[in-house]
Amino acid sequence: MNAVEAAGLSKRFRRTWALRDCTLTVPAGHVVALVGPNGAGKTTLLNLMVGLTAPTTGSVTVLGGEQAGSAAARSAIAFVAQDAPLYGNLSVADTLHLARNLNLRWDQRRATGRLAELGIPLNRKVGKLSGGQQAQLALTLAVARLPELIILDEPLARLDPLARHDFMASLMAAVAEDGLSVLFSSHVVAELERVADYLIVLSRGQMQMSGTVDDLIAGHCVLTGPAAEADIYSERLPVVHIRRAGVQAHLLVRMNGHAEPVPPGWTAHPVDLEELVLAYLREPGASALPGPARLPGPAAQSDTGVAMLS
Amino acid sequence: MSGNPPGTEAAGPSPIAFRLEPGSGVPTYLQLVQQVEQALRLGYLEPGDQLPRVKDVVGSLAINPNTVLKAYRELEHRGLAGGRPGQGTFVEGTLGRVGLPEQTELRRALVGWLRAADEAGLDADGMVALFSAALRDFTDSAGNGQPARPSQRPGRPGRSGGRGRGSAAEGVA
Structure with a gap:
């Protein structure tokens, strides 16, 4: 089963395309990180998956073909919007009471148990909780709905390092217990490797890359060698990003499924996830989309997969 | 390596706890x-x-x-x-549990080698590199079917092994 499937998905706000021609398939059972700089279209893509906005063109389905936003999709997905919006004047207990009455599926014992484990008092006003506790409360509401897929928009953005670790730990524990799929957006690239096993990179409203972390790492390498020869190889190989000093150059190369022989005088190194993501984000024109051929349309600029180097 | 400082969370049923580098x-x-x-x-x-x-x-x-x-x-x-x-x-399995007397003997021989290497001017990293290379050649040529392959990466096991051995078996030598 696929957690999310999108075909030719686009969204335009007045004259601006927030998302353009996005085609992707995310199998269920993964922890998916949606990565991109601010304004890349991450929130738009998430809102489309949840059904909070309608696409301008294209379509998106979730959990094995359910139309995004349909009743079946809504009850099987939990969505935590940016900054975990909650009612600050309600107590924690009242928040649970509200959520329990607003949802068809609800596990009260699970919710109170989680909060007790986290040491969050039920009688406290939500507005008086720390940022980390508010995020944990929002996650508790999401988990207690017994979803098959949890979607979170920038869940870590405003948390301090300790709260960030604790939040991810309890999210991962929920994954281990319930076997649910998770998709979260983030502009923090460091530390993704611990959590995410599937990655979607979005830049300027277009998808640059998507796939399991293992495949993406295995599909790229860094070639280090003399700067004078760099141009020869950057023409011959699909180079994503190039860094050069006086004599030495590092080329981040995409290997199209077949292992390229390392040129004499050059050395190949495996690429690190953070390095890989940053390289793609620096070259918004580069893309490495495996699978189906691109749809005919306006997105022709990136189908060579080669970044234009100055 | 899992020497829990006071104030750690409740441990599970396992005698060990993992940590990450x-x-x-x-x-x-x-x-x-x-x-x-x-x-x-x-x-x-x-x-x-x-x-x-x-x-x-x-x-x-x-x-x-x-x-x-x-x-x-x-x-x-x-x-x-x-x-x-x-x-x-x-x-379910065990790993190379060599008896204590044999371990002591092997360790003594190793310390002798280390002293010789030190006198020859090799520093700790140089010794590790040399040992790893020799170990790699040894496993490549002799014991093909012996231990599992992926863990025997050059460099790594030598380093972490050194640290663990230092803490646990110091009294043996």
């Missing part, structure tokens, strides 16, 4: 595999012991559960652990 460059699942092997060699783990439950590992390290499952599959593949449905993963 984020900057080590070793994939997370392999770090877990190596720590189990290390614990087996040092006697922290014995056959029949339970490995940390996936939920506990994930809840303390904030890592993807699939990573832990991958590590446990790898340990099963190496014949060191086995899953019991509904209970967890348990240690």
Whole structure:
């Protein structure tokens, strides 16, 4: 089963395309990180998956073909919007009471148990909780709905390092217990490797890359060698990003499924996830989309997969 | 290596707890595999012991559960652990438990070699490099069918092994 499937998905706000021609398939059972700089279209893509906005063109389905936003999709997905919006004047207990009455599926014992484990008092006003506790409360509401897929928009953005670790730990524990799929957006690239096993990179409203972390790492390498020869190889190989000093150059190369022989005088190194993501984000024109051929349309600029180097 | 400082959270049913070295460059699942092997060699783990439950590992390290499952599959593949449905993963194998007298003797020989290397002007990193290279040649040529392959990466086991041995078996030499 696929957690999310999108075909030719686009969204335009007045004259601006927030998302353009996005085609992707995310199998269920993964922890998916949606990565991109601010304004890349991450929130738009998430809102489309949840059904909070309608696409301008294209379509998106979730959990094995359910139309995004349909009743079946809504009850099987939990969505935590940016900054975990909650009612600050309600107590924690009242928040649970509200959520329990607003949802068809609800596990009260699970919710109170989680909060007790986290040491969050039920009688406290939500507005008086720390940022980390508010995020944990929002996650508790999401988990207690017994979803098959949890979607979170920038869940870590405003948390301090300790709260960030604790939040991810309890999210991962929920994954281990319930076997649910998770998709979260983030502009923090460091530390993704611990959590995410599937990655979607979005830049300027277009998808640059998507796939399991293992495949993406295995599909790229860094070639280090003399700067004078760099141009020869950057023409011959699909180079994503190039860094050069006086004599030495590092080329981040995409290997199209077949292992390229390392040129004499050059050395190949495996690429690190953070390095890989940053390289793609620096070259918004580069893309490495495996699978189906691109749809005919306006997105022709990136189908060579080669970044234009100055 | 899992010397819990006071004030750690409640441990699971396992005698060991994992930790991660984020900057080590070793994939997370392999770090877990190596720590189990290390614990087996040092006697922290014995056959029949339970490995940390996936939920506990994930809840303390904030890592993807699939990573832990991958590590446990790898340990099963190496014949060191086995899953019991509904209970967890348990240690089933042993790793190179050489008797204490033999270990002492080998260690003495090694210290002699280290002294010679030191006199020849080799520093600690140089010794590790030389030892790793020799070990690699040795396993490549002689014991093909012997230990599992992926863990015997050059460099890494030597380094972490050195640290663990120092703490646990200091009194032996």
